[in-house]
Amino acid sequence: MFVDKAKVYVKGGDGGDGIVAFRREKYVPEGGPAGGDGGKGADVIFRVDEGLRTLMDFRYQRHFKAPRGEKGRNKSQNGANAENMIVRIPPGTVVIDDDTQEVIADLTRHGQQVVVARGGRGGRGNIRFATPNNPAPELAEHGEEGQERWIVLELKVMADIGLVGFPSVGKSTLLSVVSAAKPKIGAYHFTTITPNLGVVDVGDGRSFVMADLPGLIEGAHEGVGLGHEFLRHVERTRLIVHVIDMAGSEGRDPFDDWQKINAELDQYNAELAKRPQIIVANKMDIPEAADNLIEFRKQIGEIHPELEILEMSSLTRQGVQEVLYKAADLLDQIPEEPAVEEVAEQTERKIYKLDKKEDNSFTIRRENEMFVVESETIERMMKRMQLNTHEAILKLARTLRHMGVDEELRKRGAEDGTIVRIGDFEFEFVEGSSYYY
Structure with missing residues (x-):
C-alpha cells in the first residue's frame, strides 16, 4: 500500500x-x-x-x-x-x-x-x-x-520522469514495458490510484526513475477526481512525459486532451507549465491513430511549432526505445536538484529564534469578588518556579510589585484578604506588606 x-x-x-x-x-x-x-x-x-x-x-x-x-x-x-x-x-x-x-x-x-x-x-x-x-x-x-x-x-514522489495523461492512455503499460515495475493494468479508468515507481535502464549506460502517476481529469487542480493527490507528485519530477491516446479509443480528441492536461498543470502550479515535456503519441498500432496524428501535428504546429512529437505503441513496443533515448538526453540537460519550496536548514533558522525581550504587559479583570491577573510572562514564570517555599513566594511577590501589578490591583479596589488568581494559582492580597500568600 x-x-x-x-x-x-x-x-x-x-x-x-x-x-x-x-x-x-x-x-x-x-x-x-x-x-x-x-x-x-x-x-x-x-x-x-x-x-x-x-x-x-x-x-x-x-x-x-x-x-x-x-x-x-x-x-x-x-x-x-x-x-x-x-x-x-x-x-x-x-x-x-x-x-x-x-x-x-x-x-x-x-x-x-x-x-x-x-x-x-x-x-x-x-x-x-x-x-x-x-x-x-x-x-x-x-x-x-x-x-x-x-x-x-x-x-511527493521523487522521480526523474513523471508520466501524465488522461486515464487509460497507456501510462502503466509503458512503465511495465521499460522497467521491472508491475503496476496494475486494466481496461477501466483509474486502474492506477497511487504512484508506481520503476528504474529504467536506457541501454547505453544511462538510467533514470520513472513514475506512473494516477490519471488526470478536467478540474483536477480544484481537487476533482484524484486531483491534488495526483498533482503534488508531478511537482517533484524533472521531466514530464505527456502520454496521449492518439487513437482516441475513449472517444476523446487527442488535441483537446493535450490542452486540458496542460491547463490543469498550469492552474495547479504555473511552474509545472514551464517544466520540460515530451509529447508521446501512444497506441499507434491502432489504425485510426495515423490519421489523428496528422491532424494533431497540424494543430500543435500552429501554436508550438518547436514541440517534438514521438510515436509509440506500448503494446507492440514500437518507438519505445526512441522515447527512452529522448528522455535520457533531456535529463542530461536538466539540473538534478528538484524544485523545492524550502529546505530544512533555512526553515529551522526561520522558525526557531532567540527568545525575545520579555513582555511585561498584563491585564486584570474581576470575577465577582476575585481579581484575575493575566500575563504570559508571569504565568510562564510561575510554571517554572517551585512555589513550595516561603522564599519562592517572596520572589514572586517582588516580581509582581516591580511589574506594577500591586499598584494596579489597589487602584481597582483590592484590599487585605482579596483573592487574586494567576493561572492555576490563587493568593491572598496583603495590603500592608504588598505581597501574596
Whole structure:
C-alpha cells in the first residue's frame, strides 16, 4: 500500500527540574547550596532515510513524545540532557504545521533533517540563585515544557520522469514495458490510484526513475477526481512525459486532451507549465491513430511549432526505445536538484529564534469578588518556579510589585484578604506588606 499523507502529534521532552540541596560534609560547616540544574528535554527530529518510500509507518504510530531531561542532583551536579528522538521519513516529504499551514521543511536528500518540536530547558537548581545577600537560597525551578504541535506530512514522489495523461492512455503499460515495475493494468479508468515507481535502464549506460502517476481529469487542480493527490507528485519530477491516446479509443480528441492536461498543470502550479515535456503519441498500432496524428501535428504546429512529437505503441513496443533515448538526453540537460519550496536548514533558522525581550504587559479583570491577573510572562514564570517555599513566594511577590501589578490591583479596589488568581494559582492580597500568600 502506498501512503502519501499522514497527520502526527509531536512533543518535545520537558526539561528536568532543578533541585534544592545543600552541601553536607564533615568538617565543612555552612557548605552552601549544592542543587544542580535539570537536563534539557529531547528534541523531536525528522530525518530523511533514502530506504523509505512511503509514510506507511505513520498509519500505526501517530504520537511521538520525546523523553524529558533528568532532574538535577545534589553536590552541584546537573541532570543529564535527554537523547533526541529521531523519526525517519522518506525523501520528498513536506512537513507542514497543521494549525498555521506553514511549511516547516521540504526534505529531499538523505540525511537531511529538521527539528519539529524543541525540548524544554532544564530548571535551575538553588546553586544558581545564590547571591551575597542570600547565600543559601531555597529556590529552584521546574523544567520548561517541551514544544508540542500537530504535523501534516505530505510525500511527493521523487522521480526523474513523471508520466501524465488522461486515464487509460497507456501510462502503466509503458512503465511495465521499460522497467521491472508491475503496476496494475486494466481496461477501466483509474486502474492506477497511487504512484508506481520503476528504474529504467536506457541501454547505453544511462538510467533514470520513472513514475506512473494516477490519471488526470478536467478540474483536477480544484481537487476533482484524484486531483491534488495526483498533482503534488508531478511537482517533484524533472521531466514530464505527456502520454496521449492518439487513437482516441475513449472517444476523446487527442488535441483537446493535450490542452486540458496542460491547463490543469498550469492552474495547479504555473511552474509545472514551464517544466520540460515530451509529447508521446501512444497506441499507434491502432489504425485510426495515423490519421489523428496528422491532424494533431497540424494543430500543435500552429501554436508550438518547436514541440517534438514521438510515436509509440506500448503494446507492440514500437518507438519505445526512441522515447527512452529522448528522455535520457533531456535529463542530461536538466539540473538534478528538484524544485523545492524550502529546505530544512533555512526553515529551522526561520522558525526557531532567540527568545525575545520579555513582555511585561498584563491585564486584570474581576470575577465577582476575585481579581484575575493575566500575563504570559508571569504565568510562564510561575510554571517554572517551585512555589513550595516561603522564599519562592517572596520572589514572586517582588516580581509582581516591580511589574506594577500591586499598584494596579489597589487602584481597582483590592484590599487585605482579596483573592487574586494567576493561572492555576490563587493568593491572598496583603495590603500592608504588598505581597501574596
